[in-house]
Amino acid sequence: MTNGQAFHRLLRMVAPFWKMVLASVLLGAATVLSSVGLLGTGAWIIAKAALHPPIGDLNVAIVGVRFFGIARGAFRYGERLISHDTTFRVLSRLRVWFYAALEPLAPARLQRYRSGDLLARIIADIRTLENFFVRVLAPPWVATLTAVLLTGFLAAFAPRLGLAWLVFFLLAAVAVPVWARLRARRAGQVLVSRRAALNAALVDHVQGLADALAYNYATTQRRLALRLGEEILGAQAAMASLEGAEQALQILFSGLGMLAVLLLGVPLVRAGALGGVTWVALVLVALSGYEAAFGLPTAAAFLESNLAAARRLFELVDAEPAVKPPAHPAALPAANDLRVEALTFRYAPDEPPALRQVSLDLPEGKRVAVVGPSGAGKSTLIALLLRFWEYDEGRITLGGRDLRELLPDEVRSRFAVVRQKPFIFSGTLRENLLLAAPDADDARLDAVMEAVRLADWLHTLPQGYDTDLGGQGLQLSGGQRQRLALARALLRDAPILLLDEPTANLDALTEQALVDTLLETTRGRSVLWVTHNLVGLEAMDEIVVLYKGEVAERGTHTDLLARGGLYRRLWDLQRQNLVEV
Ligand SMILES: Nc1ncnc2c1ncn2[C@@H]1O[C@H](COP(=O)(O)OP(=O)(O)O)[C@@H](O)[C@H]1O
Ligand SMILES: [Mg+2]
Structure with missing residues (x-):
């Protein structure tokens, strides 16, 4: 310009x-x-x-x-x-x-x-x-x-x-x-340029102070600022x-x-x-x-x-928004069947596809797991469902309508999400929960906190739900943040749950317990469960194994174990770890 x-x-x-x-x-x-x-x-x-x-x-x-x-x-x-x-x-x-x-x-x-x-x-x-x-x-x-x-x-x-x-x-x-x-x-x-650089360097410096101190990197950063x-x-x-x-x-x-x-x-x-x-x-x-x-x-x-x-x-x-709302949006269908058909997606034209010909079917009320090693494209799939990025090849339909014909905000209203790196807002515990369900009373909050195994922690808080979680919830552990995000997702009355590694930061015992209650609490809702930890997958209607952006295999837990493919190898590896622990 x-x-x-x-x-x-x-x-x-x-x-x-x-x-x-x-x-x-x-x-x-x-x-x-x-x-x-x-x-x-x-x-x-x-x-x-x-x-x-x-x-x-x-x-x-x-x-x-x-x-x-x-x-x-x-x-x-x-x-x-x-x-x-x-x-x-x-x-x-x-x-x-x-x-x-x-x-x-x-x-x-x-x-x-x-x-x-x-x-x-x-x-x-x-x-x-x-x-x-x-x-x-x-x-x-x-x-x-x-x-x-x-x-x-x-x-x-x-x-x-x-x-x-x-x-x-x-x-x-x-x-x-x-x-x-x-x-x-x-x-x-x-x-102007040095001021901008100093600004950026200072924010980096302050946000990353703990890591910088741990690696003795602080001096270098101080010198840069100087x-x-x-x-x-x-x-x-x-x-x-x-x-x-x-x-x-x-x-x-x-x-x-x-x-x-x-x-x-x-x-x-x-x-x-x-x-x-x-x-x-x-x-x-x-x-x-x-x-x-x-x-x-x-x-x-x-x-x-x-x-x-x-x-x-x-x-x-x-800057062009990644996703432009359609000029003449279609009405949001009543049905919640979610289908992904031959979806191929790249983050940039010159990058290799993060997803290649991925298909997936999540009928209303069913549970599908997407598993696969880190970098397989699991979070990418969720980002596409949430309309954070536009896709060109393949289709995603909700109730039979292509997401591209619908308003992104309306599409999102059907999902309750736990993102892989959930954001906890500065404020009280109650504020962080109520943003998902503004009218929820304490009884409902209690039930959800129980379900995500945070009830014990809640009782230790001096002011209960009104405890201030500090700037961006930095006082919480990774597992607590994730369970809080999960609580938010449960509170939100959306028909489809998208869970991106909701148990990644938990110890094995808590994880097993959480998975059990989660399956119980979400009965009747569609669940798309993304994980690289193969726990609780016996209860899934289908498991889709992603590997380098492609569907490597699919089936139920017992099918996949019997096939002796990638899923079996991952399973054996994780069980071995458990036994060794
Ligand atoms: N925001 C992004 N911009 C560019 N590339 C990305 C972005 N997010 C993920 N990727 C790339 O896409 C691939 C799949 O990543 P991701 O979906 O996060 O995998 P997973 O969740 O299975 O670990 C990786 O190669 C990753 O580097
Ligand atoms: Mg991920």
Whole structure:
């Protein structure tokens, strides 16, 4: 995306607020003009007073000083009020817009981004855009308006005064910011990219602190952060000295502009074309008018950083969702028979298929197990059922309808899932359970906790269901997290259960017990049970053995044992382990 396109899209996002923009530009110009009026009338009074006029001659100008003095404050206040109010409105719209755009991208399209990078985009980039309105859009218009009015005002006394003032105004308002932008480009890019890198590195560092400490990797990471910090400091120093130069140049041009009006006025006063007192006032009017140019270098700098931030946001938002809802979705069928027919799937066009010609039948109320070694494609199958990724070859049907004809959210409403790496939200135990069934009462929660073998643990918790599980449930063991996720799945009244290795982190005894109750509790519901642990499979209606993305064999437990294939070998291996333990 080019800067121009990004700029246009940003403009379109603030377009609904154009009245506010206009108001803040007018108020901004009025503020500058009040300063000009204040200095002009002030200078006039002083110059006039030196000539000892009757006091009545000063009266109008004194009123003018009062007026401009008060108006300046009032205008500035109004301008700040409007522009900040608008900024916060724009920001909240941006956040909502960004989050809404992000949702359909999860999880397939977001896995490319490091979580620190994602966080930086959501927080820092959007906050950068906060400047777009106040510091980028308005100042050039304020400057233009002021320049037109003041050039006209000065030219009304003598054209050359207006012209001279304008030349130095253009130098201060256009030449200086452009020059500075060209000089700052490199440092600015370094700053943005290093800041993003530092952000990502810090998030990695904090999240992975325990592993980093265990492998003595922390020092390396600290050094990386330190190096990035030094580079950022260097770039900031370069930017700061450039900013200093910018300000110095602007002040220089203001002074020169004032000097030009002063010198050009001398012959006019001598010739009697301009009154001496007026001349003094005009010199100060000229000087104070340059105030309108002072915000422009900042505007140019912010424009650049805003465009960079906007491009990063748009790039993310524009990513095609992996699964696009159909334009004319079919109604969700009442039946829950699930069929997978000759499904072939690759994560990327140039990768080998993660699933190849996989077929599977899960009639309503039946139980099918998918077993196979790690990397066989079991979780991939579940991700496809949940519509996290799109498939092109083969079909998946629910109640006879291809999933591609249905709304992804509606498809998901038929499933209760235990993902292989379940996410526990920061919050209390109750909150984590109720997200699956908001109306469940304690009796129901108790029953489920009993079923997943967490009842004993629950009784040890000081505040029971209201115990805070800490940030992302990190205080829980792997097995506890998994059983909690299982409890959530049981609470959710969905006809089909998808269980991705729900017992992987459990000891053999707990596992056996859990499997028994699980089979008992889920009676009547369809269950797709994914596992590489061959426990409890006697009760399955069918077992599908996946190997490297393909169905290697299928049948009931007894069939497969009798066949002496892969399943038999896995079974023997696991039993041997059990015996040895
Ligand atoms: N999000 C992903 N992006 C790209 N490749 C993936 C992704 N998830 C899994 N894979 C690949 O697909 C294959 C099957 O993985 P997976 O379905 O997780 O196996 P299993 O659950 O049976 O252990 C593996 O080769 C794995 O590297
Ligand atoms: Mg898996």
